[in-house]
Amino acid sequence: MAPAHVRSKPLDQDLHAVSELAAACKWSNAPDHALDQGGPLFRPYQRMGVDFADIPVVDHLKSVTTRHPDKLAISDGTDRLTYAALLQAVETLSRRIAAVVPDGQAIGIFLANSAWYPVAMLASMAAGRPAVPLNTRDPRSRIDEIAATARLSAVMCLGSADQAGWTQKIRWIDVAAGGMPAGRRTPAPPLSRSVSVEAPAIVLYTPGGTGHPQGIVNSQRSLLRRVQHYVDACHINAEDVFLPLAGLATIAGCREILAALLSGATLHLIEVEAVGLRAVRGRMRADRVTVTCLAPALLRPLLADAAVDAFRSLRLARIEGEAVSWTDIAPLRQAVSKACLIQIGYGSAAANAAQWFLPPDWPDHGPSVPAGRLLPGLSFAIVDEDGRPVRPDESGELLIRGPDVLLGHWDSGTVMAAESDPDDPALRIVATGDLARLDDQGLLRIVGRKGGQIQINGAVAAAPAGNRLAPRQDDTLPILFLLPGSVGYGPSFAAFAASMGKVARVAPVRYPGLQQILSGQNSLAAIATAAIGQIDRTQPSGSVRLLGHSLGGAVAFEVAARLLAAGRSVTFLGILDTSIVGEPRDYRETLIRTIHRIRTNRVTASRMVCRALAKVTVALGCEARLARILDRHPKGQFNATCFRIKLELQEVLRSRAFFAWLAGPKPMLPITATLFRCNRPGMPEALGWDRAFTRLDVVPIAGGHLDLIVEPHLATNRPLIEKAVAETYSPAETGKREKGS
Numbered sequence: 121m122a123p124a125h126v127r128s129k130p131l132d133q134d135l136h137a138v139s140e141l142a143a144a145c146k147w148s149n150a151p152d153h154a155l156d157q158g159g160p161l162f163r164p165y166q167r168m169g170v171d172f173a174d175i176p177v178v179d180h181l182k183s184v185t186t187r188h189p190d191k192l193a194i195s196d197g198t199d200r201l202t203y204a205a206l207l208q209a210v211e212t213l214s215r216r217i218a219a220v221v222p223d224g225q226a227i228g229i230f231l232a233n234s235a236w237y238p239v240a241m242l243a244s245m246a247a248g249r250p251a252v253p254l255n256t257r258d259p260r261s262r263i264d265e266i267a268a269t270a271r272l273s274a275v276m277c278l279g280s281a282d283q284a285g286w287t288q289k290i291r292w293i294d295v296a297a298g299g300m301p302a303g304r305r306t307p308a309p310p311l312s313r314s315v316s317v318e319a320p321a322i323v324l325y326t327p328g329g330t331g332h333p334q335g336i337v338n339s340q341r342s343l344l345r346r347v348q349h350y351v352d353a354c355h356i357n358a359e360d361v362f363l364p365l366a367g368l369a370t371i372a373g374c375r376e377i378l379a380a381l382l383s384g385a386t387l388h389l390i391e392v393e394a395v396g397l398r399a400v401r402g403r404m405r406a407d408r409v410t411v412t413c414l415a416p417a418l419l420r421p422l423l424a425d426a427a428v429d430a431f432r433s434l435r436l437a438r439i440e441g442e443a444v445s446w447t448d449i450a451p452l453r454q455a456v457s458k459a460c461l462i463q464i465g466y467g468s469a470a471a472n473a474a475q476w477f478l479p480p481d482w483p484d485h486g487p488s489v490p491a492g493r494l495l496p497g498l499s500f501a502i503v504d505e506d507g508r509p510v511r512p513d514e515s516g517e518l519l520i521r522g523p524d525v526l527l528g529h530w531d532s533g534t535v536m537a538a539e540s541d542p543d544d545p546a547l548r549i550v551a552t553g554d555l556a557r558l559d560d561q562g563l564l565r566i567v568g569r570k571g572g573q574i575q576i577n578g579a580v581a582a583a584p585a586g587n588r589l590a591p592r593q594d595d596t597l598p599i600l601f602l603l604p605g606s607v608g609y610g611p612s613f614a615a616f617a618a619s620m621g622k623v624a625r626v627a628p629v630r631y632p633g634l635q636q637i638l639s640g641q642n643s644l645a646a647i648a649t650a651a652i653g654q655i656d657r658t659q660p661s662g663s664v665r666l667l668g669h670s671l672g673g674a675v676a677f678e679v680a681a682r683l684l685a686a687g688r689s690v691t692f693l694g695i696l697d698t699s700i701v702g703e704p705r706d707y708r709e710t711l712i713r714t715i716h717r718i719r720t721n722r723v724t725a726s727r728m729v730c731r732a733l734a735k736v737t738v739a740l741g742c743e744a745r746l747a748r749i750l751d752r753h754p755k756g757q758f759n760a761t762c763f764r765i766k767l768e769l770q771e772v773l774r775s776r777a778f779f780a781w782l783a784g785p786k787p788m789l790p791i792t793a794t795l796f797r798c799n800r801p802g803m804p805e806a807l808g809w810d811r812a813f814t815r816l817d818v819v820p821i822a823g824g825h826l827d828l829i830v831e832p833h834l835a836t837n838r839p840l841i842e843k844a845v846a847e848t849y850s851p852a853e854t855g856k857r858e859k860g861s
Contacts, residue, residue, distance in 0.1 A: 146501060146509050147499040147500070147501050147521055148499065148500055148501065149498075149499050150493075150494035150495060150496055150497070150498045150499070150500060151493070151494070151496075151562055152496050153493060153496065153562075155349060155352045155353035155495075155496075156352065156353050156354070156355060157476075157477070157493075158476065158477035158478075158479055159353055159354060159355070159461055159463070159477045160354065160355040160435075160461065163355040163357070164355075164357065165351070165355040165356060165357040165383075166357065166383070167352060168347070168348040168351055168352055172344060172347075172348050173317065173341045173344040173345045173348060173524070174317060174341070175317070175344075176245070176246075176314065176315050176316075176317055176340060177242065177245045177246070177321075177340055177343070177344065177378065177382070178210065178211075178214075178242065178245060178246040178315070180344075180382045181203075181206075181207055181210065181242065181381065181382065182207060184203060184381065184382060184383070184384045185203040185204055185206070185207045187358075187384060188203050188358060188384045189202065189203055189204040190202050190203075190204065191203055191358065191384065191386070192386050193205075193206045193381060193386065193387065194206060194235045194238055194239075194381075194386075194387045194388075194389065195235065195386070195387075195388050195389070195407075196233065196234045196235045196388070196389040196390070197388075197390065197403070198234070198235075199234065199235040199236070200235070201235055201239075203384070206238075206239065206242075206381070209239045209243075210239055210242045210243045210246055211243075211246065213239060213240065213243035213276075213293075213295060214243040214244070214246035214247040215247075216293055217243055217244060217247040217249055217274075217276075217293065218247040218248075218249070220274055220291060220293065221247070221249045221273070221274050223248065223249075224533075225249065225250075225271070225273060225274075225533060226249065226250040226251070226252045226270050226271070226272060226320075226323055226530070226533065227244055227249045227250070227251060227252065227272065227274050227275065227276065227293075228251075228252045228253075228254050228267060228270070228272045228274070228275035228276065228290075229241060229244070229251050229252065229253045229254060229275070229276050229369075230254045230256060230263075230275050230276065230277045231256065231276065231277065231278055231295070232256050232278075232391050232394075233368055233389045233390060233391045233392075234278065234389060234391075235389065236278055236295045236296060237368050237377075237389065238377045238381065238387065238389075239295060240276045240295050241253075241322070241374070241377060242381075243295075244276075244321075244322075245315065245321050245322075245340060246315065247315075248315040248316075248319060250319075250320040250321060250322060250323050250337070250530070251321070251322050251323070252266065252270045252272060252322075252323045252325070252335070252530075253322070253324065253368065253369035253374075254266060254267070254275070254369065255367065255369045257393060257831065259619075259831075259834070259835045259838075260835070261835075262333060264286065264288070265333055266325050266333045266335075267286070267288060267290070268288060269325075269333055269334075269335070269530075269531075269532070270323060270325075270335060270530060270533065271532055271533035272290065273289075273290070273291055274290065274291040274292070274293055275290050275291075275292060275293070276292075276293045276294075276295050277292055277293070277294060277295070278294065278295055278296055279294060279296065280292075280294070315340070316340075317339060317340040317341040317344065318339050318340075318341055319339060319340070320337045320338075320339060320527055320530075320535055321338060321339050321340040321343060322337075322338050322343065322374060323335040323336070323337050323338075323530040324336050324338070324369070324370065324371055324374075324469040326469060334529060335529060335530030335531075336469040336470050336526050336529060336530075337526060337527040337528050337529060337530050337535050338371070338469070338526055338527065339527050341524060342472075342524045342525065342526070342527070343374060343375070343378060344378070345472070345497075345524040346371075346375045346378075346467075346472045347375060347378045347379045347382060349472065349475065349495055350375060350379045351379055351382075351383055353463070353475065353477075354411070354436050354438075354461070354463065356379055356380075356383045356385060356411065357383060357384070357385070358383060358384030358385055359385070359410075360380070360383065360385040360386070360410045360411050360435075361385065361386045361388065361407055361408055361409050361410045361411070361433075362376060362379075362380040362385055362386065362387045362388060362409070362410075362411045362412070363388045363389075363390065363400075363403060363404060363407065363409040363411075363412050364376035364377075364380075364387075364389075364412065364413045364414075365390075365392060365400065365412055365413065365414035365415075365418055365422075366413045366414060366415065366440070366441065368389075370441075370469070371467070371468070371469040372413055372440055372441065372465075376413050380411075385411075388403060388407050388409065390403055392418070397421060397422055397425070398425075400422065401422070401426050401427070401430040401431075404430055404431055404433070404434075405427075405429060405430050405432075405433070408433040409433055409434060410433060410434060410435045410436065411434070411435070411436045411438075412434060412436075412437055412438070413437075413438040413439075413440065414437075414438075414439065414441070415439070415440065415441030415442050416439060416441070416442055416443070416444055416445070416448045417441070417442060417614060419439065419448055419452060420448065420451075423451045423452065423455050424727070424764045424767065425727050425764055426455060430455070431455045431456050431460075432456065432457050434456050434457070434460045435457075435459060435460055435461065436460065436461050436463060437452060437456060437460060437461070437462050437463070438462075438463040438464075438465055439452075439462065439463070439464055439465070440464070440465035440466070440467075443488050443566070444464055444488060444489040445487065445488050445489070446484035446488070446489060448489075449462065449478065449484070449489060453480070458480075461477050462477065462478045463475060463476070463477050463478070464476055464478055464489055464490070464491065464492050465492070466491035466492055466564065466566070468550075468552070469526070470525060470526040470538075470550045471498075471520045471522070471525040471526065471550040471552075472495060472524075473491075473494060473495065473498065473500075473518075473520055473552075473564075474491050474492035474493055474494050474495060474564045475492045475493070475495065476490070476492035476493050476563070486565070488566070490559070490563040490564065490565050491556075491563070491564040491565065491566050492563065492564060493562055493563060493564070494564055497522060497523075497524070498520055498521065498522045499520075499521040499522060499547070500518065500519060500520055500521070501518075501519045501521075502514075502515070502516040502517070502518055502519075502556060502557065502558070503516045503517055503519060504516045504517075505517075510557075512557075512558070513557070514557065515555045515556060515557040515567045515568065516555065516556070516557075517551065517552065517553065517554065517555060517556075518552045518554050518555075518556040518564075518566075519549060519550070519551055519552065520549070520550045520552060521541055521547050521548070521549050521550075522547060522548070523546050523547055523548070525538070525548045525549075525550050526538050526548065526550065527548075538550070554566050554568075555567050555568035597623070597624050597625045598624055598625065598663075598665060598849065598853050599624065599625045599626075599627050599658065599659050599664075599665065600620065600623075600624035600625065600626050600627070600665045600666075600667055600692070600845060601627050601628075601629055601651075601654075601655055601658075601659075601664065601665065601666050601667070601676075602616075602617055602626050602627065602628040602629065602667050602668075602672075603628075603629050603651060603666065603667065603668035603669070603671075603672030603673075603675045603676050603679075604628065604629075604631075604668075604669055604670075604671075604672050605669050605670030605671045605672055606670065606671040606771045606774040606775045606778065607771055608630070608631055608770075608771075612829060612830050613628060613669075613829065614628075615830075616829040616830075616834065616838075619834065619838055620838065620841070620842065620845075622842070623842040623845055623846055624665070624845055627654075627658050627659075629650075629651045629654050629655070629672075629675075630650070630654065631647050631650060631651075631675075631774065632646060632647060632650050633770065634747065634766055634769060634770040634773070635747075637770065637773050637774070638743065638744050638747055642773060642776075642777060643777050643780065643781070644671075644674060644675060644678060644777045644778060644780070644781035645678065645781075646777075647671075647675050647678075647774070647777065648675055648678035648679050648682065651675055651679050652679055652682060652683070655679070655683075661688075663688075663689045663690070663691040664680075664683055664688060664689070664690050664691070665690075665691055665692035665693075665845065665848065666679060666680060666690065666692065666693050666694065667692075667693075667694040667695075667696065667841070667845075668694070668695055668696065668698065669696035669697065669698070669828075669829070670696070670697065670698055670825065671698070671774055671775065671777075671778045672696070672698070673695040673696060673697075673698025674698060674700070674778055674781055674782075676693055676694075676695065677693070677695075677786070677789070677812065678781070680693050680789055680791065681787055681789055684789060684790070684791070690789075690791055691848045692794070692844070692845055692848040693789075693791060693792075693793040693794070693813075694793070694794045694796065694841065694844060694845070695793060695794065695795045695796065695809065696796050696828065696829070696841075697795075697796060697797055697798045697807075697821070697825050697828060698795075698807065698809075699800070699803065699807040699808060700782055700786075700807065700808035700809060700812075701803070701804060701807060701808035727764060727768070730764045730765045730768045731768040731771075731772070733746075733765060733768075734746075734765060734768035734769040734771075734772045735772055737769065738769070738772050738773060738776060743769055743773060746765070746769065747766070747769065750762040750765060750766060786812055787812075788811065788812060788813065788814065789812060789813050789814070790814050791813060791814065791815075792813060792814070792815040792816070792817065793809065793812070793813040793815070793816050793817070794816075794817045794818075794819060794844045795807065795809055795816060795817070795818045795819065796819050796821045796828075796837065796840065796841060796844075797818055797819065797820055797821065798821055798822075798823060798824055798825055798828055799820070799824075805818055806818060817844075819840055819844065821833070821836070821837045821840060822836040822837055823836075823837065
């Protein structure tokens with residue numbers, strides 16, 4: 121399951137097994153508690169009534185528009201909609217949808233984070249047609265697969281630019297045809313029928329256990345219940361200003377849109393990947409944003425270079441989408457005002473399960489922040505592998521039961537109903553796949569996972585080898601250990617790992633952190649030792665497959681040498697553009713590239729200064745002293761700078777370990793390796809690896825050293841990497857893979 125932790129095991133769950141568990145397990149009701157416990161005290165807001173989830177979304181929107189017709193509802197930096205204009209746009213578009221999409225069929229939304237996205241989502245609900253959000257940044261092959269699986273005959277878009285290159289016949293609905301509504305609402309004739317809140321409203325596609333897209337269906341009622349839990353807990357009102365940083369094509373993005381617009385708040389939208397983090401910080405400050413929602417993977421870089429006042433307007437920061445560690449909380453607390461509340465959320469597209477406000481003085485025990493208190497109205501069970509209840513002090517798989525979880529799964533244009541409780545068919549069941557326990561304070565703690573996937577901002581990614589929150593992947597696939605560069609395992613590598621899910625269970629490896637490096641684990645040999653420990657825990661026996669990028673290529677080589685010496689086999693060793701020979705330096709080209717990266721928001725001038733300081737400090741041998749100084753000065757604007765300097769110091773020290781390793785002798789390994797090589801003019805084709813293996817295959821790839829695993833180059837490079845990995849599979853492994861897919 122996920123937002124704050126690991127994601128749910130949706131469509132690939134064994135429904136027969138779930139039925140047996142439901143019949144055998146003992147259900148407990150989630151303890152009743154005030155949703156705003158530990159939250160805002162005296163903030164006025166309009167409490168959602170007991171019948172809030174029984175009223176269609178468009179009727180709620182009409183009520184809000186009556187109260188705030190001329191108030192700004194949505195802004196994306198270009199287009200602005202008042203509530204009156206928003207409702208007019210929704211009603212107009214809903215009639216166009218109803219006219220071309222047959223009742224019961226779904227409609228796609230192929231839109232970026234613009235003012236038109238909420239219009240499209242709300243219009244599909246008003247028309248009673250399930251919406252299928254399509255991430256415009258996904259590879260076209262995935263989008264085509266979702267469109268085919270969902271049986272989409274119509275898709276909403278903006279203009280004609282997005283209509284090219286689709287593999288199936290699609291009827292396009294340009295949401296902006298006729299222009300942006302202006303001024304007050306013009307009354308429109310009502311639709312021919314009302315829409316049931318129990319009907320399918322939105323279909324959110326996840327890769328599922330096999331990597332194939334599979335749709336989770338939610339009704340308006342289930343979406344509205346999420347909104348109610350959010351609004352009543354956080355006292356959201358019309359004075360709030362939202363800037364959600366969760367993807368709009370995720371369950372968190374849907375909730376943020378509805379919570380803002382059904383409360384009369386103002387919703388700002390931004391395309392993070394297009395504008396960069398600097399622009400996000402600027403919008404936060406300029407628009408006086410009060411509420412944001414994001415995943416830890418985005419939180420860390422967002423805080424790293426921020427000015428002291430960038431987030432001071434926030435009164436609420438909700439964190440979800442993956443495991444939340446205590447190291448994520450400390451910099452966030454120092455970046456926001458003391459009055460800002462931090463809310464942790466835990467759930468998935470299948471079920472909203474828990475949330476809580478993290479107290480400022482809560483002790484940071486354990487590897488991760490507690491997931492929260494189970495939400496009132498849910499039933500739960502924590503069971504062992506045989507479906508028997510565990511003792512209070514033991515962990516087991518968490519099962520959720522309730523009337524507001526997923527309706528089922530979208531299969532070829534129809535809803536395949538979720539498993540229900542045999543004794544009460546109105547209660548549907550979600551087997552989360554998470555290993556959990558309740559502590560003595562009633563807080564849910566996620567302690568593990570049956571397999572290996574996590575979510576980052578709604579996207580499925582592989583969990584690090586040895587991570588206690590290892591998520592679930594297809595257990596039939598061989599494991600591929602991913603060794604990152606000196607920066608470590610960040611969002612780009614998480615997305616890359618997720619994209620490889622059809623070919624392998626990707627297990628990224630963590631390197632020693634700054635404190636461990638300063639404590640003596642400061643060589644590539646030490647990094648390899650840490651990597652082997654994670655490999656042995658994740659895959660104690662059998663053939664090992666390794667894929668390393670930059671520094672990770674050298675670590676993979678060292679790991680392979682040790683595994684072979686210990687008698688284990690290495691059937692795949694892939695190297696992503698790592699060079700072990702000197703590269704001619706063109707300082708003019710380096711300067712031009714750096715200026716371009718600053719101008720395009722890929723790196724900031726302040727970060728370059730922090731990196732320069734880290735390099736100078738390491739050159740002088742004063743890294744330990746600098747780290748101590750940074751630890752003694754955690755307050756004020758210097759805090760964000762401290763955070764960035766530590767990251768740069770860690771990277772520089774890892775790079776130093778790499779260059780020290782380059783100077784030493786290297787054995788020739790009796791295996792075949794594959795070098796995925798970017799275009800490097802003036803460099804030897806093998807980048808020095810031809811003397812390190814009995815055979816080396818060189819595969820040219822697109823992009824440069826820093827962006828070879830991100831779009832647009834990932835679409836070209838991933839199939840090449842997947843093909844090389846799959847070619848090492850034995851007939852038995854190939855059979856399991858084909859059976860699993």
